[in-house]
Amino acid sequence: MALRDTTDVPSELPKYSIAGWETTLNGFILYMCVRSARLNIHVLTQNFHSSPIAIEAVQRATAKISSELDEPDLEEYHEEIALQFLSELQKLAPPIHHVGKLTLEEIEACQYYDCQLEFYDEVPRPSAITRKGAEEENPNDIWYDPQPTPFESIFPQFQRSEVEVLYDDPSTALQMIPDKVLVQGQLLFWKPSWSSREFKDVVGKYSKIYRSGLRPDQLPTSRLYGVVVDKKGIPRGQLYYWIDIDKTPTxxxxxxAPKELREKWVSQIQNTVSTLHDLDVIWGDVQARNVVIDRSGNAIVISFEGGAVKGWIDKDKMETKEGDLQGLERLVDYIMNDDSSLRLRDKEADLKWCGTER
Structure with missing residues (x-):
């Protein structure tokens, strides 16, 4: 689904993030962030003229978004759309040299913009970027839920102003995508949420893990420390205990990795999934990237948001124990079998991205 004639982009791209997306009747809206600026990119087929190939690409992308399956080429397609507007959005969000303590509240988007991606004769034409009025600049519009509601849990709640973002370079502090944070002196991992339903499901799973009383060495999974809410009590993300990661099983x-070490990882992951199911917890998004290896060489299961990547779990088995077991079988094959189709797929994609052959 590649776009043709992608707008020229500087060789050193400024950092940006795709905050989310949602479907509409005639396409989808892509949410893009650069520092303090948030851009809503409307990709709608009524803006495509004499461009049947581009229209078909949008329709395929919209169907994949609606399916809730993570497709490898969907992320690439979204990135190509974002690149059409990156240079202009960069100008609207100039670098700021930050000094001193930085919090999530300060790094949140504070300027909101709209634009359209148009096509003429299969050639993309980015529209002008327009600033949204103050009455439209509502941070809640990034959520998939039209009316998110306050949330209560057994975990402590923090305001964004209480979460300190760690950074190295003051000149790019507001340009970074934050993840390493401090709360009350505790080193944590920050992960934003875009859906209150997904947020509640995730916190519910970690509540069961917490109430089990099992230590991390007994049940090696990521562990929730607390949640971040806004001033209205609307959930905005999760805070996890920091894991000292050595590697991921790419x-x-x-x-x-030697066979003995891979067998150790497989055994640990299998035991973890079995224990989770005993606690009535579904892992959900079973795949290699949702396992990390700590400095002691132990495999730790992370990411309980659900969803699935194509090839790992069938759509009709998503968020079920059966789906977990299907994904687990394929994960074991990925780790132990040199001819694993999923491993070969990842390898081919990486080598294609790097433009090299090994």
Missing amino acids: WEQVEQ
Whole structure:
């Protein structure tokens, strides 16, 4: 679904993030962030003229978004759309040299913009970027839920102003995508949420893990420390205990790991999934990237948001124990079998991205 004639982009791209997306009747809206600026990119087929190939690409992308399956080429398609507007959005969000303590509240988007992606004869034409009025600049519009509601849980709640973002370079502090944070002196991992339903499901799973009383060495999973809410009590993200990660079981790491170590990882992951199911917890998004290896060489299961990547779990088995077991079987194959189709797929995609052959 590649776009043709992508707008020229500087060789060193400024950092940006795709905050989310949602479907509409005639396409979808892509949410893009650069520092303090948030851009809503409307990709709608009524703005495509004499461009049947581009229209078909939008329709395929919209169907994949609606399916809730993570498609490898969907992320690439979204990135190509974002690149059409990156240079202009960069100008609207100039670099700021930040000094001193930085919090999530300060790094949140504070300027909101709209634009359209148009096509003429299969050639993309980015529209002008327009600033949204003050009455429209509502941070809640980034949520998939039209009316998110306050949330209560057994975990402590924090305001964004209480979460300190750690950074190294003051000149790019407001340009970074935050993840490493401090709360009350505790080193944590910050993960934003875009859906209150997903948020409640995730916190519910971690509540069961917490109430089990099992220590991390007994049940090696990521652990929730607390949640972040806005001034109205609307949930905005989760705070996880920091994991000192050594590696993730990518195709390259798996190829290099000795058989005995891979067998250890497989055994740990299998035991973790079995224990989770005993607690009535569904892992959900079973795949290699949702396992990390800590400095002690132990496999830790992370990411309980659900969803699925194509090839790992069938759509009709998503968010079920059966789906977990299907994904687990394929994960074991990924780790132990050099001819695993999923491992070969990842390897091919990486080598294609790097433009090299090994």
